[in-house]
Amino acid sequence: MSDIQFWTLIFIFLSFTVYIGIAWRSRVKETAGFYVAGQGIPTVANGAAVAADWMSAASFISMAGLIAFLGYDGAIYLMGWTGGYVLLALLLAPYLRKWGKFTVPEFVGDRYSELVRTIAAGAAILISFTYVVGQMRGGGIVFSRFLNMPVAGGVGVAAAIIFPYAVLGGMKGITWTQVAQYTVLITAYLIPAAAISQTFTSFPIPQITFGQVLDELNALSIEFGLNSYTQPFTERPQLDIFLVTMAVMIGTAGLPHVIIRFYTTKSVRGARYSAFWALLFIALLYSTAPAVGAFAKFNILEGLGGTAVDELPDWVENWEATGLVIINPEADTIESISNRAADGADITVDNDILVLANPEIAGLPAPVVGLVAAGGMAAAMSTAAGLLLVISSSASHDFYFRRIKKGDATEREKLLVGRLAMAGAVVIAVIGGINPPAFVAQVVAFAFGLAASSFFPIIVLGIFWKRCNAKGAAAGMVSGLAFTATYMIWSLYISPGSTVFGISPEGIGTVGALVNFAVAIGVSRATPAPPAQLMEFIEEMRYPAASRRIAPPTADQAPETELGGA
Amino acid sequence: MSETTEGKDPDNGWREEYWKRNLRLMAILLAIWFTVSFVFWILLVEQLNQIVIAGFPLGFWFAQQGSIYVFVVLILVYAKRMDRLDIEFGVDERDQNGDRL
Numbered sequence: 001m002s003d004i005q006f007w008t009l010i011f012i013f014l015s016f017t018v019y020i021g022i023a024w025r026s027r028v029k030e031t032a033g034f035y036v037a038g039q040g041i042p043t044v045a046n047g048a049a050v051a052a053d054w055m056s057a058a059s060f061i062s063m064a065g066l067i068a069f070l071g072y073d074g075a076i077y078l079m080g081w082t083g084g085y086v087l088l089a090l091l092l093a094p095y096l097r098k099w100g101k102f103t104v105p106e107f108v109g110d111r112y113s114e115l116v117r118t119i120a121a122g123a124a125i126l127i128s129f130t131y132v133v134g135q136m137r138g139g140g141i142v143f144s145r146f147l148n149m150p151v152a153g154g155v156g157v158a159a160a161i162i163f164p165y166a167v168l169g170g171m172k173g174i175t176w177t178q179v180a181q182y183t184v185l186i187t188a189y190l191i192p193a194a195a196i197s198q199t200f201t202s203f204p205i206p207q208i209t210f211g212q213v214l215d216e217l218n219a220l221s222i223e224f225g226l227n228s229y230t231q232p233f234t235e236r237p238q239l240d241i242f243l244v245t246m247a248v249m250i251g252t253a254g255l256p257h258v259i260i261r262f263y264t265t266k267s268v269r270g271a272r273y274s275a276f277w278a279l280l281f282i283a284l285l286y287s288t289a290p291a292v293g294a295f296a297k298f299n300i301l302e303g304l305g306g307t308a309v310d311e312l313p314d315w316v317e318n319w320e321a322t323g324l325v326i327i328n329p330e331a332d333t334i335e336s337i338s339n340r341a342a343d344g345a346d347i348t349v350d351n352d353i354l355v356l357a358n359p360e361i362a363g364l365p366a367p368v369v370g371l372v373a374a375g376g377m378a379a380a381m382s383t384a385a386g387l388l389l390v391i392s393s394s395a396s397h398d399f400y401f402r403r404i405k406k407g408d409a410t411e412r413e414k415l416l417v418g419r420l421a422m423a424g425a426v427v428i429a430v431i432g433g434i435n436p437p438a439f440v441a442q443v444v445a446f447a448f449g450l451a452a453s454s455f456f457p458i459i460v461l462g463i464f465w466k467r468c469n470a471k472g473a474a475a476g477m478v479s480g481l482a483f484t485a486t487y488m489i490w491s492l493y494i495s496p497g498s499t500v501f502g503i504s505p506e507g508i509g510t511v512g513a514l515v516n517f518a519v520a521i522g523v524s525r526a527t528p529a530p531p532a533q534l535m536e537f538i539e540e541m542r543y544p545a546a547s548r549r550i551a552p553p554t555a556d557q558a559p560e561t562e563l564g565g566a
Numbered sequence: 567m568s569e570t571t572e573g574k575d576p577d578n579g580w581r582e583e584y585w586k587r588n589l590r591l592m593a594i595l596l597a598i599w600f601t602v603s604f605v606f607w608i609l610l611v612e613q614l615n616q617i618v619i620a621g622f623p624l625g626f627w628f629a630q631q632g633s634i635y636v637f638v639v640l641i642l643v644y645a646k647r648m649d650r651l652d653i654e655f656g657v658d659e660r661d662q663n664g665d666r667l
Contacts, residue, residue, distance in 0.1 A: 211621025
């Protein structure tokens with residue numbers, strides 16, 4: 001067993017012990033605990049849980065590599081995935097928390113109709129499932145590299161850990177475990193990044209220092225036949241960049257596993273601050289990622305460029321074994337580098353290995369490599385757990401009890417069905433993770449477009465426009481989804497590569513959202529307004545307290561005795 | 567007294583006022599959000615890239631660093647301002663002891 005394997009085992013074993021311990025302490029006995037953690041999660045902890053929930057294997061493992069190869073245009077992910085939280089915090093989170101239900105479909109069900117609820121529950125399950133398969137796969141890849149285990153075995157181990165705490169503890173167990181997982185993943189991300197920054201620039205804060213290598217990086221990139229690193233719009237035209245960024249942002253704000261986290265706070269105010277803490281915790285990693293990407297690319301270009309194939313550093317050989325680094329058999333010295341095998345470059349480096357291989361590339365000691373492996377696992381598992389909860393709550397709460405049992409069930413029965421649905425979701429996720437359906441990789445990228453064109457518009461209209469009715473929402477959601485899906489299928493399969501105005505399938509979600517808004521508004525106007533009682537409920541949603549304290553508006557620090565009947 | 571305040575309050579003018587001020591705050595913050603995320607790095611990037619600070623062309627910096635920091639600050643400002651607004655209109659949430667939730 002190598003040093004790296006030894007330390008990987010140590011860190012993964014230690015971190016998993018902590019997760020299981022936390023899960024055992026926070027097991028739950030009632031459905032409110034299972035679905036929304038009894039709405040008793042402190043704000044900062046909830047923020048950390050949202051961050052862990054959000055930052056998946058893709059954020060931890062792939063993003064820095066993706067940015068390294070996209071250069072300037074990589075900002076669509078950085079900005080899209082963080083800017084979405086501004087929309088979430090200002091437009092959705094506080095109001096949905098005030099509405100106070102268990103699931104996203106439940107809100108649209110109450111606000112509009114049972115039909116809308118069913119469509120939404122189906123969309124939530126579909127989106128979450130495509131996502132969770134990717135997470136399981138990501139966890140499997142980490143295991144297979146560091147422990148020399150087949151990917152299938154890695155997926156099995158990851159599921160065996162998630163299973164007990166998700167089934168036992170539901171949202172409560174998942175949330176507290178995610179807090180621990182955030183700590184592990186951010187430590188694992190920042191330590192190597194700081195070390196690399198220190199090596200290159202003698203200053204350990206990568207966010208500040210990576211500007212120093214940009215000039216040389218631009219020069220090196222051009223030398224190797226790549227685009228200049230800081231040059232904008234090399235990968236996509238300007239209009240498309242605009243639309244993709246917007247689609248990723250509103251998709252982020254519309255993803256059910258993110259929205260659901262704002263139901264778990266104690267109050268409306270807590271939901272607002274949770275969004276702040278969540279984005280702050282996310283920003284720690286997302287502002288580091290472009291620095292890691294720039295340093296890693298610089299390192300690779302400078303370290304490998306012009307080197308003879310038989311004199312390449314050790315890490316190249318280690319990663320060649322996983323198939324994620326490929327050396328062109330016809331190459332003698334490395335003169336071109338790419339992240340796509342189809343380019344036929346002398347060496348092909350997969351996006352996914354930059355973060356995982358970075359400590360090795362920079363020559364950091366074995367314990368750091370082990371820590372990074374544990375961090376990658378934490379990122380994959382925390383996101384998988386959050387998604388599994390959405391799947392199980394939509395299946396049990398929105399389908400089974402609403403459609404089949406029609407609300408006629410005891411607390412025990414509800415909890416049991418919730419747990420069974422969770423167990424079923426884990427099993428399906430394992431099967432999907434071991435044999436990923438071919439479409440998954442593509443669908444994950446497009447899940448944002450689908451979320452953007454379905455959930456976001458009707459939730460925003462539901463909160464801010466009382467006049468929006470069930471017919472409008474159903475028509476808007478269906479037409480937004482249909483429009484987006486049709487364009488994606490047309491551009492990807494029917495006539496591959498063709499676009500209208502250069503709009504890529506990733507960017508079409510923005511247009512789909514506009515279609516959804518327009519149809520929902522048009523149909524609502526043409527049909528009768530929602531009932532007066534519902535209008536009053538929507539009105540109530542806008543004010544945090546259940547009732548107003550009768551106090552003069554100027555009395556800021558009103559005495560406690562003047563409390564209303566909250 | 568809650569019966570008189572829930573929906574049947576004779577003077578619901580405060581609701582309109584509260585909502586209007588909430589919307590105004592939102593509009594300002596979203597305008598900043600839009601400027602940073604779409605105007606700076608997509609429309610004005612070439613001009614901003616002429617300025618280089620600590621090795622970063624400014625347009626590039628906004629795209630990969632600055633915008634993220636601005637987003638964090640926007641949410642914090644929103645939460646703080648809404649806290650004040652809630653207290654001013656007496657709709658802040660408190661537990662039985664009168665402590666803010």
